[in-house]
Amino acid sequence: MAPGRTEGDGPAPDHGPVRFGPGAPEAGLPVVAELVTVVAEAAARASGEPPGGTVAVRENAAGYWARRGLRTRPDEVVAANGAQSLLFALLAAYDGDVLLPRPGPAWWTPQARLLRHAAYHVPTPAESGGVPDPYALLETVRRVRAEGGRPGVLLLSVADDPTASAAPPELVREACEAAVSEGLHVISDETWRDTLHRPHETVLVSPAEMCPDDVTVLTDLVGALLPSSWPAAVARFPESDRAHQGRTLDVLTALGAFVAEPVAAAAAYALDEPAPVRDRAERAAALHCQLAEAAHLAVLASGALARPPQAGRHLYVDLGPLRPALADRGVNDSMELEEYLTGRLGAPVPGGHRFGDELGALRVRVSTGPLAGATPEERARSLASPAPLELPHVAEALSTLGTAFDELR
Numbered sequence: 001m002a003p004g005r006t007e008g009d010g011p012a013p014d015h016g017p018v019r020f021g022p023g024a025p026e027a028g029l030p031v032v033a034e035l036v037t038v039v040a041e042a043a044a045r046a047s048g049e050p051p052g053g054t055v056a057v058r059e060n061a062a063g064y065w066a067r068r069g070l071r072t073r074p075d076e077v078v079a080a081n082g083a084q085s086l087l088f089a090l091l092a093a094y095d096g097d098v099l100l101p102r103p104g105p106a107w108w109t110p111q112a113r114l115l116r117h118a119a120y121h122v123p124t125p126a127e128s129g130g131v132p133d134p135y136a137l138l139e140t141v142r143r144v145r146a147e148g149g150r151p152g153v154l155l156l157s158v159a160d161d162p163t164a165s166a167a168p169p170e171l172v173r174e175a176c177e178a179a180v181s182e183g184l185h186v187i188s189d190e191t192w193r194d195t196l197h198r199p200h201e202t203v204l205v206s207p208a209e210m211c212p213d214d215v216t217v218l219t220d221l222v223g224a225l226l227p228s229s230w231p232a233a234v235a236r237f238p239e240s241d242r243a244h245q246g247r248t249l250d251v252l253t254a255l256g257a258f259v260a261e262p263v264a265a266a267a268a269y270a271l272d273e274p275a276p277v278r279d280r281a282e283r284a285a286a287l288h289c290q291l292a293e294a295a296h297l298a299v300l301a302s303g304a305l306a307r308p309p310q311a312g313r314h315l316y317v318d319l320g321p322l323r324p325a326l327a328d329r330g331v332n333d334s335m336e337l338e339e340y341l342t343g344r345l346g347a348p349v350p351g352g353h354r355f356g357d358e359l360g361a362l363r364v365r366v367s368t369g370p371l372a373g374a375t376p377e378e379r380a381r382s383l384a385s386p387a388p389l390e391l392p393h394v395a396e397a398l399s400t401l402g403t404a405f406d407e408l409r
Helices: 033-042 055-066 083-094 108-114 134-146 169-181 242-255 261-271 275-301 320-328 334-345 376-384 392-406
Strands: 077-080 097-102 119-123 151-156 185-189 215-220 233-236 314-318 363-367
Touching: 033 261, 033 275, 055 077, 055 215, 055 233, 055 261, 077 083, 077 242, 083 108, 083 151, 083 185, 083 215, 083 233, 083 242, 097 108, 097 134, 108 119, 119 134, 134 151, 134 169, 151 169, 169 185, 275 314, 275 376, 275 392, 334 363, 334 392, 376 392
Parallel strands: 097 119, 097 151, 151 185, 185 215
Antiparallel strands: 077 233, 215 233, 314 363
16 A cells, blocks of 8 residues: 555545555455454553564464465564565565566555666456566566666566456466566565455465465455554565565664554464454455445446456456547546546546556556445444345445446446
8 A cells, every 4th residue: 555545535636656546445344353352452561573573473474374375484474564664675675676567556666666676567468467477577577688677576466456356376377487587586465365255266376386485475464354554464485585584674674664562463363363353354355245246247237347356345447448438528548537436436446557557548446345335334234244235325335336337338
């Protein structure tokens, strides 16, 4: 999530790429009661947190990854006060030009630019986002080197923001093997892997399972385990890469990017995945699955396009087929489309230019969070309901969304 702004802040007064980058889609759901208790108990303690995270956080992060097929030791884990700080430290440690998928998370490119690293967007295949096309990746590396650049890092995401898709294992393997063959280190952002809409029908494989010596895994806990106001993130380093892990710790220490003790206690608890946390994550994913599928049908009915949502809390919509109707409303690029739909829907709808897409492409990310309700009480009812689409406030929100797109036909 870009510094200084969250998705709930309303329309930005201008289009600055760093200050006003859109935040990650938020669930907006009530905080798990047991997490509140853990934080309250830890709030009375006045001791500071060590650089890289407490033993409890690192041990439980190791267990979290082990349950997902990645055998991990606690001394291979580093924690920080949010994904922004952690990615910044990783990019500073690994150095080199950064390659990333197009479209990709809005906050990745500003991190590279703040470090004065060149950032190159590589197209993704039509079937999924988050992972670049392997042949386009190789061609981009060749071109960057021919122009005097130093490709060093590939950023990717197997469960993707903004496209809400999950990359198939064969694509992940081909892209990672292409990157490693060219000497790139892979940073795999797996924040959204626990938000799969249909986890028993979707095969998700971490690049670290395929190229264990060349992949660092990054997980932002606010994706599925913690509320967004409690920032914490963890990284898993290759067993053989202690040098870059040490450099990452140096950067985090220089930044003072330590997890606050109450948040660290919550992070350790959540990473252990007790029943209340596990149940919430599953119910939230199921809720947003229904909301996203309903929104997807509404978008397609208008004539717009979108990949079928597989993860997360959003859709990535292409309104290119509706260009003539949009032009009649003075909307000719994604900045103008962002302003139009944000005003029309009363919720932030960031344009594709924020995710590395071409300005002329009429694409936006539509968040499903507002569909769950406008108040904490409505969102709690949506979460508890076996049929959330039948709730009046959800039905009304979906109707508003459908009408906004239908009137563009």
